[in-house]
Amino acid sequence: MAGETLYVVDRIVTKPGCGKKFVDEWRTGYLPNAGRRNLTLDNVLVSPPLWSEDESNVVTITWAVEGTAGWWAMTRSSRGDSALGQWWDAMNPLIAERTRTMAATADDVESLADV
Amino acid sequence: MYNVTRVVFTADDTESDGWADAMNTIAAAAESSGAVRHLVTATLPGVINGGDLIVHLQFEDEAAWQASRGAVDAGLHHAAVGQVHGAEYTSGTAGRSRATGPNGVYRALLIRVAPDTPEDTIERFESDLLKMPGHISSIAAWRLSRVSAATDECHASDEAPWTHVWEQEFTDLASLQTQYLDHPIHWGVVDRWFDPECTEVIARDRVCHTFGKLGDEVLPSGG
Numbered sequence: 001m002a003g004e005t006l007y008v009v010d011r012i013v014t015k016p017g018c019g020k021k022f023v024d025e026w027r028t029g030y031l032p033n034a035g036r037r038n039l040t041l042d043n044v045l046v047s048p049p050l051w052s053e054d055e056s057n058v059v060t061i062t063w064a065v066e067g068t069a070g071w072w073a074m075t076r077s078s079r080g081d082s083a084l085g086q087w088w089d090a091m092n093p094l095i096a097e098r099t100r101t102m103a104a105t106a107d108d109v110e111s112l113a114d115v
Numbered sequence: 116m117y118n119v120t121r122v123v124f125t126a127d128d129t130e131s132d133g134w135a136d137a138m139n140t141i142a143a144a145a146e147s148s149g150a151v152r153h154l155v156t157a158t159l160p161g162v163i164n165g166g167d168l169i170v171h172l173q174f175e176d177e178a179a180w181q182a183s184r185g186a187v188d189a190g191l192h193h194a195a196v197g198q199v200h201g202a203e204y205t206s207g208t209a210g211r212s213r214a215t216g217p218n219g220v221y222r223a224l225l226i227r228v229a230p231d232t233p234e235d236t237i238e239r240f241e242s243d244l245l246k247m248p249g250h251i252s253s254i255a256a257w258r259l260s261r262v263s264a265a266t267d268e269c270h271a272s273d274e275a276p277w278t279h280v281w282e283q284e285f286t287d288l289a290s291l292q293t294q295y296l297d298h299p300i301h302w303g304v305v306d307r308w309f310d311p312e313c314t315e316v317i318a319r320d321r322v323c324h325t326f327g328k329l330g331d332e333v334l335p336s337g338g
Binding site: 006068071072075078079084085088098099100101102103104109112113115 | 250293294296297298299300302303304306307310311312313314
């Protein structure tokens with residue numbers, strides 16, 4: 001284990017017609033402060049790749065974090081920031097369901113567990 | 116086995132002589148408590164909300180503790196003692212591996228699970244915690260218990276009490292501070308229950324993460 005990149009994956013299923021509104025809110029309200037918490041944006045995917053007034057979107061946001069030390073620094077920083085919870089609460093009207101999971105590349109799985 | 120854990124904080128403006136006297140008083144109270152096993156150990160640098168002294172006592176049953184608690188509590192009511200986190204619990208799921216180390220460390224994590232948490236969710240949380248010893252080789256012994264009585268002298272009365280105690284014996288301090296944190300079972304699986312940005316979070320309040328040097332083994336292998 002030597003400084004592998006870890007990934008934080010947010011998967012948000014928006015309520016019908018709320019996909020673009022959620023992404024816009026996320027760009028202005030969440031993304032600008034993420035870097036201060038050691039989160040580097042890796043990717044934002046939207047499925048299906050179109051905005052519709054009648055359909056939900058699945059928004060998959062992948063963040064990169066450098067190593068477990070960076071990951072712990074990130075999560076400790078986040079826990080001290082009550083505004084984060086308030087931001088997610090404010091997004092509830094746009095979100096049908098969401099998850100946050102941790103991941104690594106398949107090539108790193110064995111080395112990450114070899115500690 | 117009925118267990119009593121007290122995490123003791125030094126009172127503000129206590130001088131070293133006063134604290135030394137408090138530790139001696141508390142150690143004497145533990146020694147004469149009639150506990151089947153006991154551990155009184157100063158905490159080591161790196162604890163989080165973990166106090167300055169850990170007192171852990173194991174009695175045959177709750178009645179044995181109740182017979183002794185007056186003397187133990189009296190020892191803790193020392194002028195040099197400030198806040199005390201406390202938990203009392205019947206032993207939960209426990210185990211012991213073949214790992215050993217000459218510089219063992221006792222560690223306790225006191226947790227508050229939100230009071231409205233469904234039972235099946237609590238059971239999944241407990242199941243995840245109990246996966247850790249299977250992945251982290253430096254955990255020589257472990258025990259996860261639900262708290263039956265909790266105290267916390269500095270918390271408001273409407274705050275939920277401690278609900279769980281997650282205890283381990285580590286082979287050494289370095290492994291607690293590196294392997295335990297670095298292994299993906301921790302940051303990739305278990306931590307979601309404590310992370311307010313994860314939807315699974317059920318332990319939102321600050322935990323008590325405390326540890327100190329271990330002499331003889333203190334956690335029984337079978338609860």
